[in-house]
Amino acid sequence: MTKWNALQKERTTEASLLADLFQEADAIVVGIGAGMSAADGFTYIGSRFEDAFPDFIEKYQFLDMLQASLFHFPSWEEYWAFQSRFIALNYLDQPVGQSYVELLEMLKTKPYHIITTNADNAFWVAGYDKEKVYHIQGEYGLFQCSQHCHPKTYQDDALVRKMIAEQKDMKVPYELIPFCPECGAPLEINKRNAEKGMVESADFFEQKARYDAFLEEHKNDKVLFLEIGVGFTTPQFIKTPFQKCVQANPNALFVSMNHKHYRIPLALREQTVQLSENIASLIHGTYQELKGE
Ligand SMILES: [Zn+2]
Ligand SMILES: [Zn+2]
The missing domain is CATH 3.40.50.1220 (TPP-binding domain)
Incomplete structure (x- = not known):
């Protein structure tokens, strides 16, 4: 009852x-x-994805934004070229x-x-x-050490904007890649991953x-x-x-x-x-x- x-x-x-x-x-x-x-229209498929990433879709034949966001890019320059635009779309500029x-x-x-x-x-x-x-x-607007070496997250919206403005051929300049202040490994987005988990x-x-x-x-x-x-x-x-x-x-x-x-x-x-x-x-x-x- x-x-x-x-x-x-x-x-x-x-x-x-x-x-x-x-x-x-x-x-x-x-x-x-x-x-x-x-x-509310924040989908990972269709024109919202295609309009933002035509170059990456052409190069890697991504089917949707989830697959693309989990892709192991061959370099950190490419990783951040993709992720900076992803952060703008799904975080900084999300209506x-x-x-x-x-x-x-x-x-x-x-x-x-x-x-x-x-x-x-x-x-x-x-x-x-x-x-x-x-x-x-986690949150797309935050960064973590890619080696998960210490339990801290970082946020730098201005850097993300700079990566978007200065990327060429799907690569950000090397000097814009953020690095871990503790161990020197590149930073990545603070997001849980099936293999590695997440920095908490x-x-x-x-x-x-x-x-x-x-x-x-x-x-x-x-x-x-x-x-x-x-x-x-x-x-x-x-x-x-x-x-x-x-x-x-x-x-x-x-x-x-x-x-x-x-x-x-x-x-x-x-x-x-x-x-x-x-x-x-x-x-x-x-x-x-x-x-x-
Ligand atoms: Zn309503
Ligand atoms: Zn580290």
Whole structure:
């Protein structure tokens, strides 16, 4: 038997259900994946990719920006020629996403915390509170030692701009390559990688501590665990931990926003809702419902 009144009403739209769940929750934990940024147009395929990297696509026949961003370029000059343009597109010059803005408005009336596998700039450019977002996979605007020799990250937007302005034939001048102040290895983007992991800085551990404290504070409350646009490639970061939290707290509810339905473990079915409407229109509809009430 569900503890959520919102689930006992007849519904005509997913937005009205989600709006009622927001109102009924004591606290909301939001897990955000690539599908949310894609819903706001920040896609890794098509013209957004092709217009920014025609030269790299011609040379390496890249199929999409994810593949390109993970490619082992033959030199650091080429690595940074690609990555500087990638950082500008997905971080420095990323426009405000409407779904991010509306979600923030929706969350403002409740205690909330966010965990994301996205490394783009969508949260900061939409005005989110730095204390409430945990970037578990790093951020494109930050650098780390490519040897992971020490737990610190760096940011140098002016250098990125310079690399874009001064690159020629898909190479930045050697003297623009940033090097590790500790070991002298080249710096790379602060991003988790399947083989090497990621440099986790003091700031990263502060983000993690704030997130863990929020979960602990609300561990027995009526918590809405809302997963938005989270795929299946890395379930260890959001999906599996969310499902564990919900299983441990009979008052919690797991709500997933995704085009695709997937199998939910039997033990969790009573505490799971799957919403399949388009993410941007569902957020917009829910935002309107909450605003109207
Ligand atoms: Zn180093
Ligand atoms: Zn809207």
